[in-house]
Amino acid sequence: MEKLMEKFGKKGIFAILIAALAVVAILIYLTVGRTKGGVTDETAIRNQPKAPGDLTVDQNVINAGNAAWQGQSYIQSAQSALNIVNQKRSAAGLSALRWDDNLAACAMVRATELPSAFSHTRPNGQDWYTLAPNVMYGENLAYGYTSPDAAVNAWMNSPAHKQNILTPNFVSCGIGIYNANGTWYWGQEFSYY
Numbered sequence: 001m002e003k004l005m006e007k008f009g010k011k012g013i014f015a016i017l018i019a020a021l022a023v024v025a026i027l028i029y030l031t032v033g034r035t036k037g038g039v040t041d042e043t044a045i046r047n048q049p050k051a052p053g054d055l056t057v058d059q060n061v062i063n064a065g066n067a068a069w070q071g072q073s074y075i076q077s078a079q080s081a082l083n084i085v086n087q088k089r090s091a092a093g094l095s096a097l098r099w100d101d102n103l104a105a106c107a108m109v110r111a112t113e114l115p116s117a118f119s120h121t122r123p124n125g126q127d128w129y130t131l132a133p134n135v136m137y138g139e140n141l142a143y144g145y146t147s148p149d150a151a152v153n154a155w156m157n158s159p160a161h162k163q164n165i166l167t168p169n170f171v172s173c174g175i176g177i178y179n180a181n182g183t184w185y186w187g188q189e190f191s192y193y
Contacts, residue, residue, distance in 0.1 A: 037144020037151070037184070043160035044120040044128050044139040048169055048192040055193050057102040057132040065105025068112050070179055078104065078175040081148035081188075085165055085173065088156060092166050103174025103189045106132050110139070110187035111178035118143060118185075138164045138190030144183055151186050164190060 069075055079099060086096040109131055110122075117123040120139060122130065129136040140161045145151040155161035164170075170190040178185045 037142055037154060039140070039142045039154050039158050039161055043158070043164050045164055045167070045190075046129060046137045048137065052193055054134050057106060057135055061109055061131055062102060062105040065108035065176065068108045068176070068178060070177075074177045074179070077148050078107075078177050081152055081175050081186075082173055084148055084152040085188075088152070088165060094166060094168055095171075097170060097173040097190070100135075100172040100174050100191065102132070103135060103172055103191055104176060105174070106136055107174045107176030107187035107189045108178065109176070110141075110189065111176035111185045114141060114143060114178065114185035114187065115180040115183070135191045135193060136189050137192055138167060138170060140164050140186075140188040140190075142186040142188075145186065146184050151184075155188070164188075 082097065082099055089096060110128065113123050118141065120128040120141070122128060128139050140155050142151045142154050145154060152165075155165060167190065169192050172191045172193065174189045176187045176189075178187075
């Protein structure tokens with residue numbers, strides 16, 4: 001330490017420490033700050049109708065959703081997120097949600113809409129569920145999370161999103177992930193059917 005004091009003086013050592021702290025702060029921002037994400041302030045849920053209607057999803061929606069996937073790793077991340085959701089449901093004494101390909105296609109369409117309108121209102125001004133009104137009854141959104149754990153934790157840390165995940169009457173789910181310029185957008189759709 002004495003040699004450093006002789007070579008740089010007190011002001012020099014102080015400047016080196018400040019520079020080192022700045023480098024550490026930048027590294028933290030680049031590794032943690034950029035992966036931070038968010039969820040909407042609200043969630044979306046609709047009541048279950050007394051009798052199920054037509055449970056089909058428009059084939060154009062299914063085609064658009066399926067075409068929007070950006071690779072197998074995103075599909076695996078979405079399915080991993082559902083596994084984590086089901087662990088949370090199990091811990092709460094609830095039955096597991098089954099993966100539904102049609103809801104996943106809807107979730108993918110919604111995920112592709114989120115970069116232009118991160119909201120439960122679609123870019124065309126319609127409500128979120130208008131994409132498939134006969135099957136979409138709950139929706140959670142998130143952005144910026146690049147792992148299933150992070151996205152599900154964000155939803156579970158939000159009372160409204162947690163309520164959707166732990167709604168006892170939901171039986172199926174689909175999750176979509178869309179990467180827009182390095183930011184992951186998550187759509188999670190729930191159904192009573």
